[in-house]
Amino acid sequence: MLRFDPFTDIDSMTQSLLGAHTGSSRRPRFMPMDLYKVDDHYVLHADLPGMDPGSIDIDVDAGVLTLTAHRSQPDDGVQWLTSERFSGRYRRQVSLGENIDVDRISASYDNGVLSVILPVTERAKPRRIEITRGGSPVACGDRTPIEA
Structure with a gap:
C-alpha cells in the first residue's frame, strides 16, 4: 500500500538545504x-x-535537563516489508528553575515510560515564619497587637 504525503518531499528538501542528517x-x-x-x-x-x-541518558548542565535516547534499527541485511517505527536519536531539553535540587534528581524506566523526579530545594519549600515580639516568640495567628 502506497501513501502520498506531500510533506515528506518538503521535509527532505528542507533537510538537504539546511545540511541536516540524510538517511532514513x-x-x-x-x-x-x-x-x-x-x-x-x-x-x-x-x-x-x-x-x-x-541507551537512555539524563544530564543536567547549567540549569538544563537533557533527555537523550537511541533506538537502533536492525542490520542493513534485512528485507523490509513495512517500516513504521521511528529509529534513531531522541532528545528533549527542559529548563530547570533555581528551586530544583539537582543533586537529588532520580529516574526510573518502566513499560516504555521514563519517569524523572525533580525535588524542590529545602529553601524553596513553603514554611511557616515565626513572629517575635520584643524578643519573645508569638504564635502565628495570635491577634494580640504588636506595639512598635
Whole structure:
C-alpha cells in the first residue's frame, strides 16, 4: 500500500538545504512528555517505548535537563516489508528553575515510560515564619497587637 504525503518531499528538501542528517525518513520527530508538580517535587514522564534502558541518558548542565535516547534499527541485511517505527536519536531539553535540587534528581524506566523526579530545594519549600515580639516568640495567628 502506497501513501502520498506531500510533506515528506518538503521535509527532505528542507533537510538537504539546511545540511541536516540524510538517511532514513523514519527518524524520531519528538519525545512526548508530561510534567506536573506533586507536594514538594515535580514529576516528568517521557514516552520512550521500545528503548533499551542502557541507551537512555539524563544530564543536567547549567540549569538544563537533557533527555537523550537511541533506538537502533536492525542490520542493513534485512528485507523490509513495512517500516513504521521511528529509529534513531531522541532528545528533549527542559529548563530547570533555581528551586530544583539537582543533586537529588532520580529516574526510573518502566513499560516504555521514563519517569524523572525533580525535588524542590529545602529553601524553596513553603514554611511557616515565626513572629517575635520584643524578643519573645508569638504564635502565628495570635491577634494580640504588636506595639512598635
